[in-house]
Every structure is written in structure tokens, then in C-alpha cells.
Amino acid sequence: MKKIIYLFSLFFVFHTFAQETQFLDELIEKHLFYLASDELMGRDTGSEGIELAAQYLEKYFRRHKVKPFYETYRDSFMVKNKHAYNIVAVVEGTDKDLKDELVMVGAHYDHIGITDKKVDGDSIVNGANDNAVSVVAVMKLAKHFAENPPKRSVLFTLYSAEELGLLGSKHLAKRMKEENQNLHSVFNVEMIGVPMENVDYMAYLTGIKQSNYADVFNQAAEENVLGFFQTSEDMQLFKRSDNYPFYEKFGVPAHTVCTFDFQNYEYYHHPKDEAEFMDIQHMNQLISNFALGIEGIANSGKDEVKMNN
Numbered sequence: 001m002k003k004i005i006y007l008f009s010l011f012f013v014f015h016t017f018a019q020e021t022q023f024l025d026e027l028i029e030k031h032l033f034y035l036a037s038d039e040l041m042g043r044d045t046g047s048e049g050i051e052l053a054a055q056y057l058e059k060y061f062r063r064h065k066v067k068p069f070y071e072t073y074r075d076s077f078m079v080k081n082k083h084a085y086n087i088v089a090v091v092e093g094t095d096k097d098l099k100d101e102l103v104m105v106g107a108h109y110d111h112i113g114i115t116d117k118k119v120d121g122d123s124i125v126n127g128a129n130d131n132a133v134s135v136v137a138v139m140k141l142a143k144h145f146a147e148n149p150p151k152r153s154v155l156f157t158l159y160s161a162e163e164l165g166l167l168g169s170k171h172l173a174k175r176m177k178e179e180n181q182n183l184h185s186v187f188n189v190e191m192i193g194v195p196m197e198n199v200d201y202m203a204y205l206t207g208i209k210q211s212n213y214a215d216v217f218n219q220a221a222e223e224n225v226l227g228f229f230q231t232s233e234d235m236q237l238f239k240r241s242d243n244y245p246f247y248e249k250f251g252v253p254a255h256t257v258c259t260f261d262f263q264n265y266e267y268y269h270h271p272k273d274e275a276e277f278m279d280i281q282h283m284n285q286l287i288s289n290f291a292l293g294i295e296g297i298a299n300s301g302k303d304e305v306k307m308n309n
Helices: 002-035 048-063 128-147 168-180 213-221 228-236 243-249 280-298
Strands: 074-079 080-089 102-110 114-119 121-126 153-159 183-190 203-205 252-259
Touching: 002 048, 002 128, 002 280, 048 080, 048 128, 074 168, 080 128, 080 168, 102 128, 102 168, 102 280, 128 153, 128 183, 128 280, 153 168, 168 243, 183 280, 213 280, 228 243, 243 252
Parallel strands: 102 153, 102 183, 183 252
Antiparallel strands: 074 080, 080 153, 114 121, 203 252
């Protein structure tokens, strides 16, 4: 009888886990297919499409009780006489001595809009892998930390005008530096929709040798999540994403995580960069590991995460 009860309990646990995993997958798919839909017209900075994306993100943060970092969720700036908005939200930390330190988790939510070069009649560049997948990751992480706040405060930043030269992150880094914000570290997410192959880690971290961030992160995740990718160093990707303005202004560990290796996905800045080609199961597992690693960063000891000499 005890054996039957044990087997039933085991079945219940596995069944519940499978249901929860499927539920997570469905939520990822829902957000991804909206953000990379034709309705948003490629999310070009200053467009009606990116305004719809901004409203969607604000509604999501509000629903999950992730508060605005400023008076509203919008950090406003101008680009070529057009209004642009970073979306900035925060989960306050629980430790009185550490909560003033900000652990940043970000991604850009803009893309390039509509192209003159149609492919099979399609001219809308929906940017599923670049970078709707990463926006979804930030959304899911914000919900997780709102429900499980760590010692440090976690800042969730979604940038506009990345495709125009990192303009959104440059604006926010400058603003935060002028405000004397206490930035602890930066985890920027780029193009994580398809897995890497033939590597012993899940995603590469740009500028990984600059700090011990990956070591602390992987130890907390109990997985080799973040690794070194030689092509990233050869192409100086550390300087080419939204982590870099914060590194320049604050001199703290500031990195970008990515799984696009220039071989595993052919639709970069292409009308066929569609949600249907993204690997939802891979994304779900990766985001789960991100949560564990970021939790380790946000709960780490004073000065444990640091730049390398």
C-alpha cells in the first residue's frame, strides 16, 4: 500500500511539473508571437508599432506589480524629432544594506521596421530573435523576482533605439550616472531564440574575461550556463550591445548574453525572422537558468561580483 501511495505521489509531482512547464511555454509563446507580430510593424523607434509594444510592457509590469523606477515606466528621449521611450521597472530588494545597489536586467525592444527588400511578398522585419525573445525573457524574469525579491533591487530595462546606435541605453546610462545611481552589475539579453550547438555551455557572455560575473552566476545556477565564445571576442561584441554604455559610465561588470553564433540562424535583420522559428523549449530552460544565476548575483556578498584586474 505504501508503495502504491509513493508511486501515485511521484506521478502527481511529475504531472504537476509537466503542467507548469507547459504553462510557462504557453506564456512565452503568447508574448513572443504578439511582440513579433505584423501588428507592431517591426517596432521601429518612434513608430506606432513600438508604441503598442511599450503599452504592452507597461500593462504587463503593472499586472505583475513590478513598479516604475521613475514617475512612470517611461524614460523619454528624442531621436530625430521623434519621441522614444525606454521602459524602466524595478523590484525593490529586501536587505536594508544592499537594496540601494541595482542589479540591471535588460534588452532592447526596438527593431528596424519595414524594409524596401521584400521576401516572398513580406517587407515587415518582425525581429523575433532580434530581439522579441529577449524582451520576453526580461518580462518573465521581472515576474519571477516580483514574486521572489532578492537582497538587492533588480532593475528591468527595455531600450528603444538600439538599432540606431545604442541610443536608448546611452541615454539611460547618462541619466543614471548624473543621478548618482548605485549600479551593481548589468545582464543584457540579446538574440536567445535558438540554441547553440557543439559547446559545453548554454549561452555566451560578451566580455566574459572582464569580470568574475560568469563564475558567480554559474555557481548559483549550478549549471555551466554562461561560457566563452571566441567569435564574440574577435568581433568585439562586448562594445556593440546595450551593456556597453553602462560599462563606460559606471565601470561595473556589464555584459550581454546571447545564443546567436552567426551559424545557427540565417534570418538576421530579415523579414523571415519570425516567432514560428524560435525554440520555445530552449528559451524556457534558458530563462529558468537565468533566474537562478541572477538570483545568485543579486544575493551575493558585498563586492563578491567584481571587475578583474
